[in-house]
Amino acid sequence: xxxxxxxxxxxxxxxxxxxxxxxxxxxxxxxxxxxxxxxxxxxxxxxxxxxxxxxxxxxxxxxxxxxxxxxxxxxxxxxxxxxxxxxxxx
Amino acid sequence: xxxxxxxxxxxxxxxxxxxxxxxxxxxxxxxxxxxxxxxxxxxxxxxxxxxxxxxxxxxxxxxxxxxxxxxxxxxxxxxxxxxxxxxxxxxxxxxxxxxxxxxxxxxxxxxxxxxxxxxxxxxxxxxxxxxxxxxxxxxxxxxxxxxxxxxxxxxxxxxxxxxxxxxxxxxxxxxxxxxxxxxxxxxxxxxxxxxxxxxxxxxxxxxxxxxxxxxxxxxxxxxxxxxxxxxxxxxxxxxxxxxxxxxxxxxxxxxxxxxxxxxxxxxxxxxxxxxxxxxxxxxxxxxxxxxxxxxxxxxxxxxxxxxxxxxxxxxxxxxxxxxxxxxxxxxxxxxxxxxxxxxxxxxxxxxxxxxxxxxxxxxxxxxxxxxxxxxxxxxxxxxxxxxxxxxxxxxxxxxxxxxxxxxxxxxxxxxxxxxxxxxxxxxxxxxxxxxxxxxxxxxxxxxxxxxx
Numbered sequence: 217x218x219x220x221x222x223x224x225x226x227x228x229x230x231x232x233x234x235x236x237x238x239x240x241x242x243x244x245x246x247x248x249x250x251x252x253x254x255x256x257x258x259x260x261x262x263x264x265x266x267x268x269x270x271x272x273x274x275x276x277x278x279x280x281x282x283x284x285x286x287x288x289x290x291x292x293x294x295x296x297x298x299x300x301x302x303x304x305x306x
Numbered sequence: 307x308x309x310x311x312x313x314x315x316x317x318x319x320x321x322x323x324x325x326x327x328x329x330x331x332x333x334x335x336x337x338x339x340x341x342x343x344x345x346x347x348x349x350x351x352x353x354x355x356x357x358x359x360x361x362x363x364x365x366x367x368x369x370x371x372x373x374x375x376x377x378x379x380x381x382x383x384x385x386x387x388x389x390x391x392x393x394x395x396x397x398x399x400x401x402x403x404x405x406x407x408x409x410x411x412x413x414x415x416x417x418x419x420x421x422x423x424x425x426x427x428x429x430x431x432x433x434x435x436x437x438x439x440x441x442x443x444x445x446x447x448x449x450x451x452x453x454x455x456x457x458x459x460x461x462x463x464x465x466x467x468x469x470x471x472x473x474x475x476x477x478x479x480x481x482x483x484x485x486x487x488x489x490x491x492x493x494x495x496x497x498x499x500x501x502x503x504x505x506x507x508x509x510x511x512x513x514x515x516x517x518x519x520x521x522x523x524x525x526x527x528x529x530x531x532x533x534x535x536x537x538x539x540x541x542x543x544x545x546x547x548x549x550x551x552x553x554x555x556x557x558x559x560x561x562x563x564x565x566x567x568x569x570x571x572x573x574x575x576x577x578x579x580x581x582x583x584x585x586x587x588x589x590x591x592x593x594x595x596x597x598x599x600x601x602x603x604x605x606x607x608x609x610x611x612x613x614x615x616x617x618x619x620x621x622x623x624x625x626x627x628x629x630x631x632x633x634x635x636x637x638x639x640x641x642x643x644x645x646x647x648x649x650x651x652x653x654x655x656x657x658x659x660x661x662x663x664x665x666x667x668x669x670x671x672x673x674x675x676x677x678x679x680x681x682x683x684x685x686x687x688x689x690x691x692x693x694x695x696x697x698x699x700x701x702x703x704x705x706x707x708x709x710x711x712x713x714x715x716x717x718x719x720x721x722x723x724x725x726x727x728x729x730x731x732x733x734x735x736x737x738x739x740x741x742x743x744x745x746x747x748x749x750x751x752x753x754x755x756x757x758x
Contacts, residue, residue, distance in 0.1 A: 262310050278371060294374075304555075
């Protein structure tokens with residue numbers, strides 16, 4: 217099962233590392249990443265991940281990402297890929 | 307992968323434009339609960355509702371978390387109680403309303419609909435008992451919603467029922483007078499009621515429906531409003547295209563949620579209701595969409611045309627996005643639940659007569675309207691008759707949910723709380739309709755050709 221992780225916040229060192237480390241801890245595999253920095257300081261990243269082999273439930277993945285987001289001072293959210301497919305693909 | 311712009315567009319709709327799933331409503335048939343003993347019948351109803359809907363709220367919350375889209379309400383609709391309880395040897399049907407209320411509380415839902423009767427052509431014994439029990443049922447329960455269908459295009463209008471409902475609404479307002487007549491906010495009088503409506507207060511699980519079905523109502527006035535801001539000054543075909551595209555996207559969310567919810571709950575996927583349902587929150591208003599089209603204040607000249615375009619474009623966009631469309635499907639114009647409507651009514655621009663005209667081109671009807679407490683039962687009946695006539699002639703659903711606010715007059719307003727909002731008391735015509743309403747009988751079904 218795939219999900220999209222969206223990270224938005226003020227750019228700083230270690231955001232990518234923090235998110236990737238968190239995902240490794242819960243055994244979520246990264247399939248694709250698209251990342252950019254808008255207006256010189258807004259870090260924006262979308263990540264396609266596979267959560268089918270995760271070693272914890274969906275709730276725990278959400279919690280782990282929320283905790284990491286708080287630590288990094290950015291917003292991290294995870295949503296099932298179907299949400300975006302439904303809205304943007306026919 | 308979906309591109310970044312599309313991902314951010316979706317997130318912006320959720321975060322800033324109030325995109326949400328307005329309701330996931332589980333329809334449950336209570337036809338198997340009939341028993342001559344009212345207590346046993348009520349117990350059976352409670353048991354069946356709580357069994358089927360046990361995981362409804364949890365499933366809704368799981369979906370919210372996984373999909374990242376708020377689901378505002380989880381609700382239940384049941385077989386019209388006048389049918390489900392008709393075998394019982396009791397005069398007072400409020401016992402069934404209490405069973406429904408207890409079941410709603412046990413399941414954690416915030417409304418349960420179906421304390422209803424379908425009397426478009428005439429009354430059965432159960433219908434009469436149910437209608438007589440409505441005021442008491444609404445006053446003694448928290449979450450029960452009631453509806454009565456008094457007319458249809460095929461049957462005409464039951465004017466005896468129209469008269470009775472005027473009296474019932476007055477009575478419901480009186481016995482809930484300590485709460486500004488709140489009971490009336492949970493009571494809808496329909497013409498051409500639909501059997502798979504997920505929205506309250508008019509939801510019930512129709513007799514042609516399966517054992518258990520999931521019906522979903524989407525929302526999104528804020529998303530449409532923001533999309534229209536991008537096409538300021540453009541001609542109407544551009545406006546219509548913009549609304550269609552937006553409605554498509556909104557409805558796809560409803561379709562996804564409805565199919566997931568029905569799979570997880572082991573219920574049939576019923577319908578997605580393509581409605582633009584406003585809330586009192588700023589930025590979630592249907593009136594503001596009309597104003598964005600160039601109407602200075604909702605209710606002035608041009609409002610009906612703007613609403614007609616909006617309603618049609620929402621349907622055109624939504625219908626392709628869902629495998630099964632139904633329910634009420636149209637723009638709602640509940641006055642107390644729409645920040646822009648409240649403002650327009652307070653200014654005196656949006657009047658009852660204009661609202662009546664607007665209901666000719668949208669779903670559903672005169673909704674959440676407060677009128678002076680001294681409005682007579684006959685006048686309320688006459689308002690219902692007018693609305694039912696519009697529905698009957700135009701082959702559409704119309705409804706009246708009106709609150710004769712006890713002790714209040716024009717200039718006052720009543721506070722319903724939560725999604726029900728604030729209703730400014732609107733003036734009604736002082737001239738009576740007493741002799742008209744006291745005729746009784748039936749307005750025959752209309753001709754369906756020679757349409758002009």
